Amino acid sequence: MDEVLNSTLRTAVYGRLNYLDTIVGEADKESKSALADTVITQMTGAWRELLEAHEPDERGRCRACSPWRLLGRADCTVWRTAHRHLITDAAERPAATGKATGRHHFRPATPTSS
Numbered sequence: 001m002d003e004v005l006n007s008t009l010r011t012a013v014y015g016r017l018n019y020l021d022t023i024v025g026e027a028d029k030e031s032k033s034a035l036a037d038t039v040i041t042q043m044t045g046a047w048r049e050l051l052e053a054h055e056p057d058e059r060g061r062c063r064a065c066s067p068w069r070l071l072g073r074a075d076c077t078v079w080r081t082a083h084r085h086l087i088t089d090a091a092e093r094p095a096a097t098g099k100a101t102g103r104h105h106f107r108p109a110t111p112t113s114s
């Protein structure tokens with residue numbers, strides 16, 4: 001049952017991301033602007049919630065990525081990904097031109113297993 005639920009959840013999330021990519025690539029400026037009003041807030045909320053779940057403890061270790069039983073210090077992939085997408089890639093991205101150029105644009109509608 002969990003497998004079916006997880007599959008349904010993943011399909012719904014990928015479907016939403018694909019929809020948003022399509023809007024960014026094909027919608028007119030007014031539609032994009034209207035969508036941005038809600039989606040930016042949703043995305044920042046999602047990032048904050050995800051980052052909160054991966055806040056480092058007093059030793060600088062992420063409880064989610066490096067459980068207590070591991071002696072070594074595992075890097076938190078969530079924080080590295082957040083930094084790459086929100087800071088590094090944003091600094092390298094040209095100013096908005098109205099055209100979608102993101103690397104995740106137009107992903108296949110069916111999620112791939114990983």
Ligand SMILES: [Zn+2]
Pocket residue numbers: 054062063064065066075076077078079
């Ligand atoms: Zn983590």
